Amino acid sequence: MDLVYVNSDFVCSATASSDKSSHDKGQKTFNKDHHRWTKVLLIALTVCLLFALGAVCTLAVFMARTETHFNVSVSDQEHNATDYKEQLDVLHIQHQEMLQKLNRLNESSGCALCAVHWTHSGGKCYYFSTVKMNWTQSRDHCVTKGGHLVIITSKAEQDFLASKISVTHWIGLNDMHTEGRWVWVDNQPLNKSVEFWMKRVNGNNEPDNWTKNHPGGEDCACLGHSLGATEFWNDDLCTATKRFVCEAAAAIN
Ligand SMILES: *[C@@H]1O[C@H](CO)[C@@H](O)[C@H](O)[C@H]1NC(C)=O
Ligand SMILES: *[C@@H]1O[C@H](CO)[C@@H](O)[C@H](O)[C@H]1NC(C)=O
Ligand SMILES: *[C@@H]1O[C@H](CO)[C@@H](O)[C@H](O)[C@H]1NC(C)=O
Ligand SMILES: *[C@@H]1O[C@H](CO)[C@@H](O)[C@H](O)[C@H]1NC(C)=O
Ligand SMILES: *[C@@H]1O[C@H](CO)[C@@H](O)[C@H](O)[C@H]1NC(C)=O
Ligand SMILES: [Ca+2]
């Protein structure tokens, strides 16, 4: 803009110098011309200014729009992130509730954790047979049902089983291989501090390897005696047929 003023000064002085000869008459013409030039310049300047203003305004609007758009997309992303976090929280709560329901189910009946006809207790499933078989048949039958003859490893397990039966049942314990050396069906030797052999006041305790009716002795263990009490162990003839108890891991444990 300074440049325009300088130019106008130059134009004015140039016009003045060309009219040196007739000064009086020329002064009037000069004033008239000068006035006209100023007018033209002012109009040009105004137009320029308007264009500049327009450009500035356009730029300002454009920038404002860009910024708004940017802000909006950022807030959208934040919104989305918040959505996912909320969804995650909801899923977390649902997961907790499901676990609690499962635990209640487990504590109350446990049947959902074991196959049909199997009973849940202490994270294990038990099958109480209704048919009678000899010991080896019972052992094999439990395997075909996806388990094994029961292995008793605690007083709680012993008490649970004893509470469930009213007649003698085979368990997964025998001394077939070496007389007096009792082993479970998983080949673990009997733990002397977790055994529940029947004791009698007259001192005739089990296992007694009784040979009167079967000279081969008694090498298979059962829960309960055929003549009475069902809460303790007895050794009996392996060829005898009895009910039996199978054991399997619970589905969730
Ligand atoms: C959330 O994100 C998805 C994809 O990531 C997109 O399609 C959707 O437009 C976004 N929603 C919002 C409100 O920004
Ligand atoms: C089910 O109950 C047994 C004890 O009765 C426990 O050991 C086991 O962890 C429970 N299972 C679940 C899924 O809570
Ligand atoms: C026998 O059982 C007791 C009591 O449960 C236990 O402390 C001990 O470790 C067991 N011994 C063996 C050899 O498993
Ligand atoms: C049990 O009986 C068998 C067969 O009579 C015999 O060989 C074995 O020695 C007996 N075991 C004990 C501990 O008496
Ligand atoms: C059990 O019975 C089956 C079939 O009758 C027989 O093959 C097996 O030898 C018997 N086992 C015992 C220990 O008596
Ligand atoms: Ca024996």
Ligand SMILES: [Ca+2]
């Ligand atoms: Ca016996």
